[in-house]
Amino acid sequence: MAEKSGKKVKNKTSFRSLFKKSGKFDLTFFFLVTGLTVIGLIMLFSASAPYAASHRGSSYYFILRQLGFAIFGFVLMMIVSRIDYHIWQKFVWVIVFITIIMLVVVLFTKAQKGQFHRWLNLGFVQFQPSEIGKFALILLLSFLISKNQKRMTDIKYELFLFTIIGVFCGLVLAENHLSATILIFTIGFVLMFVGGMSLKLVGGMAALGVSGVIVAIVTGLISYASDRIKYWQNPWLDTKNKGFQTIQSLLAIGSGGLMGRGIGQSNQKYLWLPEPQNDFIFAVVCEELGFIGAALIIVGFGLLVWRGFVIALKAPDKFGMLLSIGLVFQIGLQAVLNILVVTNTIPNTGISLPFFSYGGTSLVMLLVQMGIVLNISRSSKIEKV
């Protein structure tokens, strides 16, 4: 199968052939993506309006920008869904190279957003290189594993792949971006696992990952994290500052109850919950839509992951399969971690909610990646709705 698809790539090199229809894409996945994007935009508008009015002078500040990016991203998604996903194999090294450069450069930029070097400003666009890092790693691992399937049982090759994951993790960790590090590591781990990594290494890698985090926290390597753990365990220790955001999030979720206050009716978004358009947008979702609305959105993410896996398992080749799994798993895991943060189930790590949180480049990236999955679905042997 791998050889077959390899031929295919060689055959379709002309620009025009890129857009040649190779089959219908998966409508279920398309509607799930579209649905989450639309709900995400509605909730962003609701959550951000008071903050926008107060801090930006217009209630529409965030939603207009996000809407613009969403439309742009949606168009890109439709285009990418028509580009044979194998094209990405050609650019994989370029993308990885550029990503690594950006991940290094960002460490030397002037710190923004507090003490963290996470954002790269190219003048016309501002983004977190770690976001691209995730995509680059998924692409790279999918490419390498599918290409060198036979070497996957070779411990040396496995360690080589592991080293690549380590490089990415290390660079992101250097940004003091623990959540992204964990995310990248987990995605890498999952791709290697599905890709055929020997079970011996599974245990070893898992152990290393977990112990790495523990050592980092215990030794104070990630000093800010230990503080976060303190206020995670008891945010009421500092209701005014360090525990403030967590407490306000809990108050929002708690006051939503089963049915919620109704869309647009959140009280906590009125400057109680800091930056309600960012990482803590789900708290406003819970306050307005209640447990039922929140659960439905979680189910939506679950369905997206499930459909992504279905597409993956029916994919024509291993590259498409791993790519699809990596991309949807990334979204699913990020959503779960975000919800665990807003409910204070895990420490506050600064992780956004896909499709919901404000961030133009992030949303465009997300939709482009969904376009890739849609393209894979075109050649998947699944029953299209």
Next chain:
Amino acid sequence: MAKENKRRIWVRALVVLLIFVVFGTFSTGYGLVNTIFVNGEKYSKLAEQQQLQDIVTKAKRGNIYDKNMNVLATSATVWQLFVAPATMDDKVKDSAAENISNLLNQKKYTKEKVLSILKKSTNYETIGQPVEQDAATKIREYISKEKLGSVIGLTETNERYYPNGSLASTILGFVGTDNQGLGGVESQYDNTLTGTAGRVIAAKTPAGAELPFSYEKVVDAKEGDSIVLTIDEYIQSVVEKHLQENVEQNNVNNRSACIVMDVNSGEIRAMATKPDFNPNEPFEITLKSRVKKEIKKAKEKNGGTITDKEKAKIQSAAMQEQWRNKAVSDIYEPGSVFKIITASGALEEKTLSDSDTFDCPGYIKIADRTYKCAHREGHGHQSLAQAFMNSCNPAFITIGQRLGASNFMKYRKSFGLEDETGIDLPGESSSSTHNTTGLMTNVELASESFGQTLKITPIQLITAISAAVNGGYLYQPHILKQVQDSDGNVKKSINSTLVRQVISEDTSKAICKYLEGVVSEGTGKNAYVPGYRIGGKTGTAEKTDIGTKDGEAKKYICSFCGIAPADNPQIAILMLIDEPGVDSPYGGTLVAPSVGKMFEEILPYLGVSANYTDSEAKELAVSTPSVVNKTVEFAKKEIEKSGLICTVIGDGKKVAAQSPNGSSVIPSGGKVVLYTDSKAKKKKVKVPDFKGLTVSEANERAVEAGLNMYINGNTSDSTAYAQSVEADKKVDAGTVVTVSFREIVTVE
């Protein structure tokens, strides 16, 4: 791809999916359930607490009116400053503290004090005492100028205001800092007056940012009901004027009290205790000299020093004292006034009749005790009417003995002297009498017959006497007439409660006749008002329960109870002065004149017309005509037409000035001095000392000096005891000097 390989990938992918779904579902489910269902209630309450501010708005307290709807107590709108320190920008706090302190202009609220409040981390703090309209406007201007509307505000509140100052203070009571009634009707009808507080629940944002919507739930405060009292502001002011004057003249040590009652309904028309207090400033001590004296005494005891605690204790006791309504809360020995009760019972039981006579040798022996008559030489043979006029103790002891202990006690009970009257005022005292269960001994009976050794409240006594003179009907005394809602609609009217008929109308009529005799011919002469039929009874009780050291003067309570008109009583006045600090402390001398003055001002006001005898008509005062700018000839005619004498000073043809001025009241036959040259030096004369002179002597002295004398009080067998312009003062000739006369009554 090998089939085996593909299968392995399938399995591994499914494992990942399964683990993710299970982990994702359970972890997020745990997080949501824990936050929404386990702790949700707590969180939503906390959220509500921070999102909403709940401000209580005080209800306007109802007014208190007298029976003619004159305002005795009202509530003025004032504004309370509040701040939200937690959301106030730290940078502006310093200047805000200074500005707020200046705007409030209240001694206690210095810049430092205000700053300490602004530095708190709370969301609601009040600063200072409430301010009035002008200050509130200035504060509002400041708030809008500095754009501090989200952190500083004013809430409307109410402050109690008593427009007449101390008038009726012991009836009204006062209110505390939260407008709660303390003392008097403010306390008695606190629930009625208070109303229901309202609330304003408003949405709030942490940084004080504007909300795009305004959430505000207002539960309006419900204004309290107003109460209308049976009190008559005019009568009350007359009573207080004369009571105060009496306290000052007689150097009364232990406060004085007076009650005016409508005898036919039990309604209180006036009730006062002096010295009292100003309910606008209830904590200001009015018994200053007493406090000074007691502090001095305590200092002497402790070797020249006094602790703050002791001092505060003395001051607190003085405040309690000045708030106390002596007319209701204190019991006293009524003395001879009580003889009305003894006689009423005896007449009703027919153990006494109008034709009975009494012989008084100056004393009477009952069992082993000898009771002396106030008139040591004895009154000799006297009729019942004379016994009343003389207030003869042996006669009334005899009347009591004839009535018998059992009957005496029956009337003591049915006149309501054993039970509280149930008047609607707080702090009514219970009386203290000889045993109410068994039978009194004859000695006990003898003492109580003339009002000694039993102690009752003034309100009990005036209630009983009202029954004795109104045809025998005992009414429950009361002070509330109506309850009105804030729009003036009557919600409740209080009718008089007839408790029982105690004596027959005939007996009552007889009592009135005897009481009139006391004032027209007896010990109560000083209460006489020309043209009116006044009845009354004097009382002078030795304070038997206070042991006096050798050489120390005995202490007395002097009292007088008057009724008018005696042929058809409408009002009763009971006045008592506790421990007068003058010689000859007799009710007839010290108290009756004051009650007479009260009647003189109250009866015409009540529409009771005067009928003068010829001799009274002669003494009637006339109003001087105004003749300035008239010709001397015309002026002379006018003045003589009014029954006055005219003296002209100067040679001019026109009157430039006159003394006394037009519309002055002087006795008929008085002198008017006319000046024809306004530049001419007015004739100055020296005011003579009238004290101790009889009416005719005083009049002579006044004419000699070129003054007009206005006679006040009882004039037969009387001597002057007070004058409106002090002796030796130089005044214009013709000036009216009011001289008060009274008869010295040394017999009880």
